[in-house]
Amino acid sequence: MIRKQNWILVITITAIFSLSLAACLPGKKAEDTHLRVGLLPILDILPFHVAEQKGYFEAEGIDVEFVPVKSAQERDALMQAGEIDGMLNDLISTGLFNRDSVQVKIVATARRGYPESPQFRVLAAPDSNITSAQDLKGVPIGISQNTVIEYITDRLLEAEGVSPDQIEVLEVSAIPVRFEQLMAGQIQAATLPDPLAQGAMAAGAKLIVDDSQYTQFSQSVLSFSTGAIESKPNTIKKFLNAWNQAVQDLNSNPGQFSDLLIEVGRVPESIQGSYQMPPFPTGEVPSQDEWQDVIDWLLEKELIDRPLPYTDTVLTDFAKP
Numbered sequence: 001m002i003r004k005q006n007w008i009l010v011i012t013i014t015a016i017f018s019l020s021l022a023a024c025l026p027g028k029k030a031e032d033t034h035l036r037v038g039l040l041p042i043l044d045i046l047p048f049h050v051a052e053q054k055g056y057f058e059a060e061g062i063d064v065e066f067v068p069v070k071s072a073q074e075r076d077a078l079m080q081a082g083e084i085d086g087m088l089n090d091l092i093s094t095g096l097f098n099r100d101s102v103q104v105k106i107v108a109t110a111r112r113g114y115p116e117s118p119q120f121r122v123l124a125a126p127d128s129n130i131t132s133a134q135d136l137k138g139v140p141i142g143i144s145q146n147t148v149i150e151y152i153t154d155r156l157l158e159a160e161g162v163s164p165d166q167i168e169v170l171e172v173s174a175i176p177v178r179f180e181q182l183m184a185g186q187i188q189a190a191t192l193p194d195p196l197a198q199g200a201m202a203a204g205a206k207l208i209v210d211d212s213q214y215t216q217f218s219q220s221v222l223s224f225s226t227g228a229i230e231s232k233p234n235t236i237k238k239f240l241n242a243w244n245q246a247v248q249d250l251n252s253n254p255g256q257f258s259d260l261l262i263e264v265g266r267v268p269e270s271i272q273g274s275y276q277m278p279p280f281p282t283g284e285v286p287s288q289d290e291w292q293d294v295i296d297w298l299l300e301k302e303l304i305d306r307p308l309p310y311t312d313t314v315l316t317d318f319a320k321p
Contacts, residue, residue: 031234032235033061033062033232033235034064035062035086035228035235036065036084037065037088038069038086038088039066039067039068039069040070040071040088042088043193043265043266044088044111046246046264047110047247048064048243049264050250051064051242054249056245057239057242060238060241060242061238064242067083067084072093072147075089076089076093079097079103079104080103085224085232086224086239088222088223089223090147090148090221091106092147092297093148094106094223095303095304095313096146096304098313099304102312103225104226105229106221106223106286107222107223107315107319108243108285108318108319109219109281110219110220110280111219111278111280111281112215112219112220113217114215114279118211118218120152120156120197120211121191121193121194121197121198121201121209121210121211122141122156122189122190122191122208123182123190123197123201123206123208124188124205124208125189126185126204126205126206128185128206132160133160134161136157136162136167136189137166138166139168141190142181143170143178144171144172149193151297152191153169153191154167154297155217155293156209156214159209160209175192175196179196179199182205183204189208195265195266197210198275199267199271202268203270216293217290217293219286219290221285222243224236240318240319244282244283247281248282254277255277283319284319285314288310291310291313
């Protein structure tokens with residue numbers, strides 16, 4: 001009995017020593033579970049707030065720090081400087097980031113347009129005579145150039161039979177200013193995201209075309225730096241687990257989050273009683289065709305000078321629940 005106890009003691013001490021030694025060996029450093037994510041003040045970030053309120057990040061054993069940004073330019077500057085690990089952005093932004101070398105990779109689709117829930121709309125001013133896409137030929141449309149807004153505008157109008165050489169745009173980069181100029185008739189047309197676009201329609205703006213029929217063109221994505229993906233892969237997967245759990249909550253019981261929708265989604269006061277929570281995708285990534293169309297557009301605009309392979313930028317295994 002004494003010999004047996006001695007052997008158990010020896011084995012226990014050896015196991016403890018081995019674990020301690022393994023923890024000290026090079027390359028065995030524990031993964032950093034802290035993530036800093038850049039967030040624009042738009043409706044697409046609702047799942048972040050739900051996951052935080054419900055404690056889903058904590059349950060996954062990770063620490064997620066929200067870094068609020070006022071513009072895409074500020075967000076991109078933080079990513080470029082290595083101040084954030086991830087961000088909510090779009091395919092155009094990702095393509096521009098990776099024009100010279102792969103700096104960020106897409107791990108999931110955050111939001112997209114659906115037949116009953118458009119994400120972007122091309123609108124005409126309330127007092128204009130514009131009623132169709134054909135009426136927009138040669139009419140300056142308020143957009144932010146070299147962004148997803150310009151891409152969406154081009155593709156929606158092309159789908160409605162307006163050729164690229166007939167599309168004229170006007171730089172109005174700030175969305176609130178674009179909205180105000182449209183409603184005041186200072187510009188005849190503009191492309192706006194929902195819910196602001198629906199608020200404009202409630203105030204008299206005319207819908208010309210939206211992405212409800214052309215959902216392949218509009219989506220926001222979750223992207224992380226290549227450094228974060230290499231050093232924190234498990235943490236990012238846990239982040240997506242929490243994100244997907246929050247999305248399931250939003251999709252199954254949207255009424256529970258109506259106050260959060262108004263606060264975070266910046267729903268205009270005029271439609272706060274009627275605006276419906278949009279559905280959110282779960283476990284999705286952009287398709288190869290969707291990515292290729294964005295690359296074709298970027299090449300057409302000479303914003304990049306070489307094709308960017310889908311597999312270099314879109315990771316298909318992270319998003320799976």
